[in-house]
Amino acid sequence: MPQLKLPAGTDxxxxxLFDIDALPRRRAPDDAAAxxxxxxxxxxxxxxxxxxGYLLHLxxxxxxxxxxxxxxxxxxxxxxxFRTIKGNIGFGGLESAFAGFKPxxxxxxxxxxxxxxxxxxxxxxxxxxxxxxQALRIEKTPGERWLARAPMLALLTAVVSGVVLAxxxxxxxxxxxxxxxxxxxxxxxxxxxxxxxxxxxxxxxELGFPGIVVELRASHLSGRPA
Numbered sequence: 416m417p418q419l420k421l422p423a424g425t426d427x428x429x430x431x432l433f434d435i436d437a438l439p440r441r442r443a444p445d446d447a448a449a450x451x452x453x454x455x456x457x458x459x460x461x462x463x464x465x466x467x468g469y470l471l472h473l474x475x476x477x478x479x480x481x482x483x484x485x486x487x488x489x490x491x492x493x494x495x496x497f498r499t500i501k502g503n504i505g506f507g508g509l510e511s512a513f514a515g516f517k518p519x520x521x522x523x524x525x526x527x528x529x530x531x532x533x534x535x536x537x538x539x540x541x542x543x544x545x546x547x548x549q550a551l552r553i554e555k556t557p558g559e560r561w562l563a564r565a566p567m568l569a570l571l572t573a574v575v576s577g578v579v580l581a582x583x584x585x586x587x588x589x590x591x592x593x594x595x596x597x598x599x600x601x602x603x604x605x606x607x608x609x610x611x612x613x614x615x616x617x618x619x620x621e622l623g624f625p626g627i628v629v630e631l632r633a634s635h636l637s638g639r640p641a
Contacts, residue, residue: 419475420622421524424468425508432471432506432537432629433458434499435525438514449509456498458512459537461627468521471506472625475528479538479630487538487628494536497631502530531636537629547624553616563613566604573597 423430431449437457438444444452452458463469472483479487505511507523518525554560573593581590604610 418477419471419473419526419528420625421471421473421506421526422468422520422622423471423507423511423523424466424521425463425510426466427509428463428466429509430461430463430469430471430506430627431458431509431512432461432473432497432504433512434497435503435505435514436499436501438512440514443510443512443516449512456496456532459493459495459497459535459629460509461493461537461539463626469626470622470624471524471627471629473506473526473528473629473631475533475631476633477630479628483540483625483628486540486542488541489538492536492538494534496634497533497535499528499530499533502527504528528631529633529636532634533631534634535629535631537627540625540628542624550620550623551617553613553620559609559613562604562607562610566601566610569600569604570597573600 433452434457437452437455439448449458449460453460461469472479478484503525504527505518505523505525507516507518511518511523516523554563573596577590577593577597580586580593
C-alpha cells in the first residue's frame with residue numbers, strides 16, 4: 416500500500432489519527448471521550464506541546480525508510496492497536512475529530528486504508544536545521560531567487576516609502592498611494608505562473624519532512640485473515 420502524507424494542524428496542541436466512522440457526528444470529543452476512543456483503538460493521540468501545522472507520514476505494512484527512521488525520536492515512541500471498520504481515517508487537531516468536519520489541509524486531512532485491526536508504532540521527528548534549509552532552497556537561478564523574494568520586497572518598499580512620504584516629505588496623499596500600491600504589487604507578483612511554480616515546489620519539498628511518523632502493521636483485515 417502506498418505511503419500516505421497527511422498535512423493538518425491544531426489550535427489545541429494535540430494531533431490525532433482516527434477512524435472517522437467512530438467519531439461523534441457534530442462536535443469534537445472532550446478529553447474523556449477522546450481517551451475512550453483511544454482505549455477502543457479508534458484514535459491515537461499525539462500531544463504536540465504547541466499549536467501549528469503538522470505533517471503525518473503513514474506507512475501501512477511497510478517499514479519506515481532508514482533515511483526517515485534515523486530522524487524519529489525514540490524517547491516518546493508510542494505503540495498500541497488501531498482499528499478502522501471501513502478504512503476511512505483522518506489526521507487532524509483534536510478540534511476536528513468529528514464526522515461532520517469538512518477536511519482542509521490546515522486542520523485535517525482524510526485518507527483510506529484497508530479496513531481492519533493494526534498494531535502501530537508512532538514517533539515524533541527532529542530534523543537538523545541545515546538539512547531543512549538545503550531541501551527548502553528550491554530556487555535554481557538568480558531570477559527565481561529574486562522572484563521568490565519580490566512580493567515581500569514590494570510590501571516592505573511600500574511601507575518604507577509611505578513612512579518617508581508621510582513623515583519626512585509631508586506628502587500624505589502620496590503616502591496613501593504607496594501603501595495601496597504595495598498590496599497590489601504583492602497580489603500581482605504572487606499570481607505570476609513562475610512564482611506559483613516556486614510555491615508548488617516548496618510545498619512538495621516540505622512534504623518530505625513529517626512532524627509525526629506512524630507505521631501500521633495489519634493483524635486482521637476485514638474479510639481476509641491475517
